[in-house]
Amino acid sequence: MRWELAEEQDLFRESLRGWVEKVAPSDTVRGWFATGDPSEFEKRLADEGWLAVGTTEERGGQGGGLLETALTAEELARRAAPSAAWTASVLALPALPDDVAADVLSGGGFATLVVDAGRPVDAAGTDGSCHLDTDGNLTGRVESVLGADRAARLVVPTTGADGLALHLVDASDQGVTLTPHDLLDRSRSVATVALTAAAGTRLDVDADALLAEAALRSAALVAADSLGAMERMLEMAVDYSLQRKQFGVPIGSFQAVKHAAASMLVSVEAARSIAYFAASSVDDGNSERAVHAAIAKAQVCRDASKAADSALTMHGAIGYTWEHDLHLLYKRVKLNERLYGSTTAWNERIAAALPLVPRG
Amino acid sequence: MDLTDSPTEAQFRTEVREWLASALPQLPWPQPVDLVERAPFWRQWQRMLYDSGHAGMSWPVEYGGQGADPIRRAIWGEELDRAGAPEPLNILGENLAGPTIIDFGTEAQKERFLRPILTGEEIWCQLFSEPEAGSDLASLRTKATRVDGGWLINGQKIWTSRAHLASNAILLARTGGGPRHKGITYFLLPMDSAGVTVRPLQHMLGEAEFNEVFLDDVFIPDDLVVGEVDGGWKVTMATLSYERVAIATGRVNTKQAVEEIIDDIREMVDDSGRPLGQSTAVRQKVADLYGRAFIHYLIGQRVVTSTAGGGAPGPVTSIGKLYFCPLVDDLADFRLALEPLGGQLGLDDPDQGAARWLRLAYQSRGSAIAGGSTFIQRNIVAERMLGMPRS
Numbered sequence: 001m002r003w004e005l006a007e008e009q010d011l012f013r014e015s016l017r018g019w020v021e022k023v024a025p026s027d028t029v030r031g032w033f034a035t036g037d038p039s040e041f042e043k044r045l046a047d048e049g050w051l052a053v054g055t056t057e058e059r060g061g062q063g064g065g066l067l068e069t070a071l072t073a074e075e076l077a078r079r080a081a082p083s084a085a086w087t088a089s090v091l092a093l094p095a096l097p098d099d100v101a102a103d104v105l106s107g108g109g110f111a112t113l114v115v116d117a118g119r120p121v122d123a124a125g126t127d128g129s130c131h132l133d134t135d136g137n138l139t140g141r142v143e144s145v146l147g148a149d150r151a152a153r154l155v156v157p158t159t160g161a162d163g164l165a166l167h168l169v170d171a172s173d174q175g176v177t178l179t180p181h182d183l184l185d186r187s188r189s190v191a192t193v194a195l196t197a198a199a200g201t202r203l204d205v206d207a208d209a210l211l212a213e214a215a216l217r218s219a220a221l222v223a224a225d226s227l228g229a230m231e232r233m234l235e236m237a238v239d240y241s242l243q244r245k246q247f248g249v250p251i252g253s254f255q256a257v258k259h260a261a262a263s264m265l266v267s268v269e270a271a272r273s274i275a276y277f278a279a280s281s282v283d284d285g286n287s288e289r290a291v292h293a294a295i296a297k298a299q300v301c302r303d304a305s306k307a308a309d310s311a312l313t314m315h316g317a318i319g320y321t322w323e324h325d326l327h328l329l330y331k332r333v334k335l336n337e338r339l340y341g342s343t344t345a346w347n348e349r350i351a352a353a354l355p356l357v358p359r360g
Numbered sequence: 361m362d363l364t365d366s367p368t369e370a371q372f373r374t375e376v377r378e379w380l381a382s383a384l385p386q387l388p389w390p391q392p393v394d395l396v397e398r399a400p401f402w403r404q405w406q407r408m409l410y411d412s413g414h415a416g417m418s419w420p421v422e423y424g425g426q427g428a429d430p431i432r433r434a435i436w437g438e439e440l441d442r443a444g445a446p447e448p449l450n451i452l453g454e455n456l457a458g459p460t461i462i463d464f465g466t467e468a469q470k471e472r473f474l475r476p477i478l479t480g481e482e483i484w485c486q487l488f489s490e491p492e493a494g495s496d497l498a499s500l501r502t503k504a505t506r507v508d509g510g511w512l513i514n515g516q517k518i519w520t521s522r523a524h525l526a527s528n529a530i531l532l533a534r535t536g537g538g539p540r541h542k543g544i545t546y547f548l549l550p551m552d553s554a555g556v557t558v559r560p561l562q563h564m565l566g567e568a569e570f571n572e573v574f575l576d577d578v579f580i581p582d583d584l585v586v587g588e589v590d591g592g593w594k595v596t597m598a599t600l601s602y603e604r605v606a607i608a609t610g611r612v613n614t615k616q617a618v619e620e621i622i623d624d625i626r627e628m629v630d631d632s633g634r635p636l637g638q639s640t641a642v643r644q645k646v647a648d649l650y651g652r653a654f655i656h657y658l659i660g661q662r663v664v665t666s667t668a669g670g671g672a673p674g675p676v677t678s679i680g681k682l683y684f685c686p687l688v689d690d691l692a693d694f695r696l697a698l699e700p701l702g703g704q705l706g707l708d709d710p711d712q713g714a715a716r717w718l719r720l721a722y723q724s725r726g727s728a729i730a731g732g733s734t735f736i737q738r739n740i741v742a743e744r745m746l747g748m749p750r751s
Contacts, residue, residue: 003661004666006361249749255751261748269659277363299651356625
């Protein structure tokens, strides 16, 4: 095995980092959060090609795989950039027909899978929330759909006598009611989707396989998101510890503070080790990919949440204020701990894959 | 990211696997626990490695090694673990003293000391730590006084693993050319020299693994100095960097340990006779340990990849020990918790069924202290990787 980023992947990350820093400085991000309208940023993500990374050129994408997409998640998280529309679209894209996918990528409107964002995609998508009426329309209700308030296209799973199916629904259809919710983390958004005899087109795809795949992709991407937010919180905490003086010296010279920072770095590098690996494994079709993705989701999101608390303690009272940027990242990793499935849910998936009970 | 072996690496793995399958059954198993009793068993194994061209995997070919690149070395280590090969007994000789002699030794030193490390004839120990010089190694006080043709050494060393088995030692002593780091010289010491007294210390489990070593007017000839007189700190830093890579790539295969725990759990039931593997608490804990052990494996692979690229070992080398130590504590403790009375029966009690895990639990606490305690390691990470000021 060789665990390393290719040179072009390093360059990609560097150029994306520069772009996000320029386009989404903290004051601007806070402005989007205050108005609840990040569409300016979302539009640029699509128009300038970042959304198309990770989709093949034949489908209107820029090429690159899930590792490049994970690097994108990491960089967006570092600046707490609004990313519900991006994440939701990246997960929905493989289900879309070529022409619709190409339209989404070129800025024609975002897409989302209509599944409860608090559970693994394949568990939430098969829970029977939506069904087909006798006249072929869709009815049902799903709470907390990531990016549904930002999406022009909904991909709705239904269960019925002929099994699981996916349907493409126009978000502006009169049978669709969207009720947006505020999240504590304002860099993402969810909405309740209620369908009442909404018109849909059944997608000609293997719905079970697509949702299973989306679950693994979501695990790898949310892990990469937590990695990005965690590394930025570590940088902020270390910078602060070098400026802030008490007892006549920078607080970063105190061993308690140094040890907290060192422990955070351990978590960051452990997270990087599994997050990039899991993205590659899922993409390569590795036989253990489901376990790799589950490890990434369970371990990284939990460790990042703990690291966020260390970063807060290192900042002292200033980190607990609204005016300091720490809370933007802090709340992001707290949401990630639950987004698309809890640590417990993903650990249970690992356990289920291990030979813990006698056969038969 | 390349998740698989290249064709030549896969071929190497197959060859190693086949050789191990034929070689290991020739040993007089089981492997004795006590180090003194284990030495002849290990020597037989090391000789088999030497005779079959598998000894000194990382050493250059010109010194009798196999010249394997870091990736082949990693494959070799994985296959040894997988096949359940004997534990290495001469880590000090093969991974620390040998590479130091190769990099800094004279031709005569190489000629005299390298081959017996590979054949298993000579085990080494490290006479660095002293009662007053642990994490602060440069405060060591053992004194070397100039005499005709060499040096007379006086002082005391402590926590010296395997000194009671060792033929030779790497030794630091103060030659006085300057304060702290500047007045230290690096010596090679045959342990049968007059004036060397080894007194075994029992560790917390009552077993003798490390020692006190008293040095009273021990003569070391000039030709056993490594590097410059008073310039031993530079050589020491090299030795310690080999040690860090050895620690980061892991002395315990945690992935395999968790797999063994899973095999045990499959055979166990809870108090009401239900398969233990159905318990939610057990499933959550195993999944967590499995995940952490897999990440530990990946951290090792990152160290291997970065050294294979010839670059400086990245941040991941320094964090290896900090990730690894609590993981081994947790997995050994968890396995013990599944035993009657938490595995707390005495080691020699006939009903003690988990002696191996008990030893691992205690060894793990020891390894968190050895080679720079985890507290010191955090200081180093904070100062060198994160640029935080010295206290």
